[in-house]
Amino acid sequence: MSLLLYDFTGKVALITGSSSGIGAATAQLFAKSGANVVVTGRNSDGVSKVAKQCTDVSPKQLKPLQVVGDITIEDDCQRLIDTTVQTFGKIDILVNNAGTGRVASIADSDYMEKFAFIMQTNLNSVVYLTHKCLPYLAKTRGNVINISSVASKQALISGSPYCISKAALDMFTKCMAAELGPKHHIRVNAIIPGVVLTDIAVHSLNISREQSDQMYTAIGSKYPIGRPGQPEDIATAVAYLASDKAAGFLTGTCLLADGGHIAANI
Template structure:
C-alpha cells in the first residue's frame, strides 16, 4: 500500500505558511490527514490559511496558528514550544520562510541587509533545527529546507540571497550526515521561479510581477514558471515514507530553468 500522501497522525510545522508555497504546503498536508502548525507575521493571512486547511482536512483538524517572526530567536523557541505543548510531538519540519534583498555590493547599508537576509534564510533554520532534533529523533521524522536554484547559480545583485541559499544547501548536506544515525532525514528543495506574491514583497507591482513570470516562463523548457502546488507536491514526496532512502539531496524543481538561457 502506498504511503505517499498519507500523513495521518503526523504533526507538521511549516514556517512562512501565511502565503505562497508555505500556505499551499500546509493545505496539502492537511488534505492528507496531518495536524499542521502554521506560522507567519500576518494574523489575517494565517487565519485564512487555517480555514483552508480545516476545510480540506478529512477530520476537520484545525491548524495551530502561531504568529511569529522566525528572524527572532525568541519567536523560534516559542514556535517549537507551542507545537510540543499542543501536540506532544513533531514529525516534519519544513523550513520555508525566506527573504530576498537585491542590492549592489556598493550599497552603504549592505551589512544591515546581509543580516536581514541571513537571519531569516539561515539563522532561523539553524536554530529551529537545533530546537527540533530531540523531538524529531523520537518520531524518526524529517526536515525539508526550501532553498532555491539561486543557491546553485549566480544572479547579478542577488549575492545576499544566493549566498544564503548556497549555505542552506550545505547545511542540509551536513545535517543529513549528522542526523541520519538518529533516524532523521534532511533534504532541500531548490525551486525555480514560482508564481507567488514573492516579487511584490520585494517591491514589484503586480503588473511587473506578472510580466516577469510570463517572460521567464517562456524561457523555461516546460513553457511556464512553477505554481505553489508544484513545490508542495515535491515537499510531500520527500516528507513521505516513500522517500525513506533519500537524504542530503538538492531536489531541483525548476521546470528545467537551470538549463534555460538566462
C-alpha cells in the same frame, strides 16, 4: 491542479512562512493528506485564512495550530516550537520555507544591513529551528525539508546575499543529513525551486503582484516545461520528500523542482 496525496495521518507538520505562497500550499496539502499542521507567519490575517483553508480540506476537519511570529526572532522561534509540542505532543516534519530577498549591491551603503537581514531570515532561522527541533524529530524519526532556490546555483547581480544564503542552506542540508541520519534516523533534504508565482518578488523588489507575475511568467516561458511554477508544484515535492514510504531512501538531496531552469541554463 490535481495533487498527489500521501498518507500523513497522525503526523505533525510545522511549516514556516505558511501564511502565503509555497508555505500555504504546503500546509494545505499536508492537511488534505491527514496531517496536523502548524500554520505560522508574521501576517495574522494570512495565518487565519490559510488555517481555515486547511480545516476545510482536512478529511477529518482537523484544526491547524495558528502561531503568529517572526522567525528572525529567537524567542518567537522557541515559542513556535513550544506551542507546537504543547498542542500536538510531537513534531514529525519541519519545513523551513520562510525566506526573503533584497536588491543589494556590494557598493550600497546599507549592504551589510541587507546582508544580515537576509542571512537571519534564510539561513540562521533554519539552523536555529533545526537545532531546537532536534530532540522532538529524534523521537519521531522525523524529517526536515528546506526550501532553497536556483539562486544557490547561479549568481545574481545585486543579489549576492540571497545567493549566498541559499548556497549555504544547500550545504547545511547535506551536513545535517550526514550528521543526523546515523544517530537520530532523521532525513534532511532540500528543494530547489525555479521561479514560482508567489509574493516574494513583491517584497524583495518593491513591485506589484501583477508586475511580479508578468516577470516570472516571462522567465517561465523560457523553461523547458513552458511555464513558471505554482506553489502547488513545490508543495507536491515537499510531500514526496516528507513521505517515508515514497522517499525513505532520500537524504542529503537538493531536489531540483525548477521547470528545467538549471538544465536549460535560464
